[in-house]
Amino acid sequence: MTVMRSFAALLLAALMPLAAMAQYLETTTHFAPRGMPGTDSLVVLVPEGLSDVSLPGWGAETTAQVNRALQAAEFDGSARQRVEILAPAGLPYERLITLGVGNPGELERPVAEEIGAALSVHINGTRAKVIELNASLISDAGDNSRLSAAIAHGVDLRNYRFDQLKSQPDARPAQTYHWVVSSVGDAQRQYNMLRAVAEGVFTARELTNLPGSNGYPAAFAEYALQTLAPLGVEVTILGPEEVLEAGMGSLYGVSQGSQHKAHLLIAHWRGSDDQPIALVGKGNTFDTGGYDLKTTSSILLMQGDKSGGAAVVGAVKALAGQQAAVNVVGVVPLSQNSISGEAILPGDVLRAGDGTTIEIGSTDAEGRLILADGIWYARDRYNPSVIVDIATLTGAKTTALGTDYSAIFSDYPELVDSMKLAGQMTDELVWQLPLGPYRGIIDSRIADIQNTGSPGAQAGAVFLQHFAADTPWLHIDMASQALLSSARGIHPAGGTGHGVRLLTEWVKIYAGVQ
Ligand code: BES
Ligand code: MN
Ligand code: ZN
Numbered sequence: 264m265t266v267m268r269s270f271a272a273l274l275l276a277a278l279m280p281l282a283a284m285a286q287y288l289e290t291t292t293h294f295a296p297r298g299m300p301g302t303d304s305l306v307v308l309v310p311e312g313l314s315d316v317s318l319p320g321w322g323a324e325t326t327a328q329v330n331r332a333l334q335a336a337e338f339d340g341s342a343r344q345r346v347e348i349l350a351p352a353g354l355p356y357e358r359l360i361t362l363g364v365g366n367p368g369e370l371e372r373p374v375a376e377e378i379g380a381a382l383s384v385h386i387n388g389t390r391a392k393v394i395e396l397n398a399s400l401i402s403d404a405g406d407n408s409r410l411s412a413a414i415a416h417g418v419d420l421r422n423y424r425f426d427q428l429k430s431q432p433d434a435r436p437a438q439t440y441h442w443v444v445s446s447v448g449d450a451q452r453q454y455n456m457l458r459a460v461a462e463g464v465f466t467a468r469e470l471t472n473l474p475g476s477n478g479y480p481a482a483f484a485e486y487a488l489q490t491l492a493p494l495g496v497e498v499t500i501l502g503p504e505e506v507l508e509a510g511m512g513s514l515y516g517v518s519q520g521s522q523h524k525a526h527l528l529i530a531h532w533r534g535s536d537d538q539p540i541a542l543v544g545k546g547n548t549f550d551t552g553g554y555d556l557k558t559t560s561s562i563l564l565m566q567g568d569k570s571g572g573a574a575v576v577g578a579v580k581a582l583a584g585q586q587a588a589v590n591v592v593g594v595v596p597l598s599q600n601s602i603s604g605e606a607i608l609p610g611d612v613l614r615a616g617d618g619t620t621i622e623i624g625s626t627d628a629e630g631r632l633i634l635a636d637g638i639w640y641a642r643d644r645y646n647p648s649v650i651v652d653i654a655t656l657t658g659a660k661t662t663a664l665g666t667d668y669s670a671i672f673s674d675y676p677e678l679v680d681s682m683k684l685a686g687q688m689t690d691e692l693v694w695q696l697p698l699g700p701y702r703g704i705i706d707s708r709i710a711d712i713q714n715t716g717s718p719g720a721q722a723g724a725v726f727l728q729h730f731a732a733d734t735p736w737l738h739i740d741m742a743s744q745a746l747l748s749s750a751r752g753i754h755p756a757g758g759t760g761h762g763v764r765l766l767t768e769w770v771k772i773y774a775g776v777q
Contacts, residue, residue, distance in 0.1 A: 304394045
């Protein structure tokens with residue numbers, strides 16, 4: 264392993280200690296066959312269609328009061344309904360909360376996660392400390408475990424906080440969530456799998472949330488190393504000289520004008536001996552646009568331009584945390600697109616690792632420049648069976664699809680189908696845009712290709728396709744999905760960690776493991 268650190272990077276690291284080892288959550292989650300002493304709040308999961316809500320041990324008075332209250336609230340157990348009853352008669356709790364789960368057999372993971380997220384927001388607004396979540400009204404054993412784990416996962420996802428830059432952070436949510444389930448082993452096992460996903464999402468959010476001057480290429484790589492190595496992931500970091508020596512002039516060029524030069528992060532989880540699956544993520548740690556400078560307020564969101572790379576780091580972390588039987592190599596080209604007397608100029612020509620010469624139609628189309636070498640490196644050094652890249656690549660994607668769908672591009676129908684399936688499972692939705700007729704749009708008069716063309720999202724895709732050559736490949740454009748200005752569903756405000764859940768599920772679907 265080669266780890267290169269510049270003096271400036273070391274200095275900055277000393278000023279702003281890396282929080283890689285920090286614990287992301289202060290809450291604790293247990294699964295048990297019965298309740299625990301000290302419980303102050305009881306949450307009952309209620310399927311729709313019950314005539315009366317009651318748990319074993321409740322007296323007639325309790326059952327009567329609770330059901331009168333539920334009637335008054337028009338609670339019928341449909342999914343997402345929630346009623347709180349303070350000081351329930353005959354019970355030793357401050358509050359009783361009923362959570363509607365609809366028809367348990369039909370409740371999908373994303374909805375269960377959202378129910379958990381909404382519950383955690385509510386709980387955080389109370390003084391609840393020890394919460395029993397009782398799932399015993401869900402009679403089907405499979406649903407009992409599955410929904411408990413998914414709701415617990417939703418609680419976790421929403422409770423992440425990015426507070427490392429606050430001198431006096433607010434207290435984090437720190438409740439004990441004590442689940443009463445029918446099969447402790449099964450629920451715990453499913454929760455552990457989702458907890459590994461959550462840890463991957465938190466890592467990606469953390470990397471995304473780092474401001475440009477904190478999350479520069481060497482710092483991003485170091486953070487990934489610190490968080491992945493303990494899980495048995497082989498991490499290799501190429502510094503700027505090694506990037507140049509390997510011929511990756513396209514990756515190098517983007518940050519040649521920055522004090523923070525290019526790095527290439529490789530994170531290899533070898534959970535099987537299969538041919539590797541390559542994930543390549545755009546790690547542009549800040550996008551000023553370069554000499555084609557961004558002149559609108561959109562520049563304020565450009566710390567999020569590393570979120571494709573963050574998603575790859577997070578997915579590799581999740582898969583390693585799950586000990587998944589997959590061979591996956593994450594490759595993250597890292598750059599900082601900024602200006603100085605040494606920066607690339609519009610119209611310059613760069614030579615990529617595979618020898619392709621690239622005319623710079625715009626210095627602001629930097630994502631494809633760094634991904635070109637990331638994709639080539641993955642292909643050349645790891646001979647993967649498939650390459651998926653993910654990037655905040657184009658504003659045109661946002662114009663076309665908005666923020667609820669990522670655009671995907673691929674000539675391989677089985678990749679498109681498996682990615683759509685992963686998208687539905689995780690609610691990280693994807694929509695296919697065409698590649699076929701656009702091959703000529705990046706032709707250049709003076710070089711082999713150029714980095715701009717129209718339509719914009721397709722130009723980015725066909726550019727990347729050139730570097731995937733004949734390896735099966737799919738491109739994900741996740742522009743405008745990296746950051747939220749206010750909390751929503753399972754996401755607190757800030758970095759979403761978008762792509763981690765999608766890629767984690769997709770790798771397992773593609774590799775045929777669960
Ligand atoms: N990082 C941006 C894309 C982006 C824009 C992401 C808005 C999230 C929100 C990318 O590097 C970029 O600047 N793309 C240009 C390409 C153009 C110059 C060909 C764009 O889409 O405007
Ligand atoms: Mn740009
Ligand atoms: Zn960019």
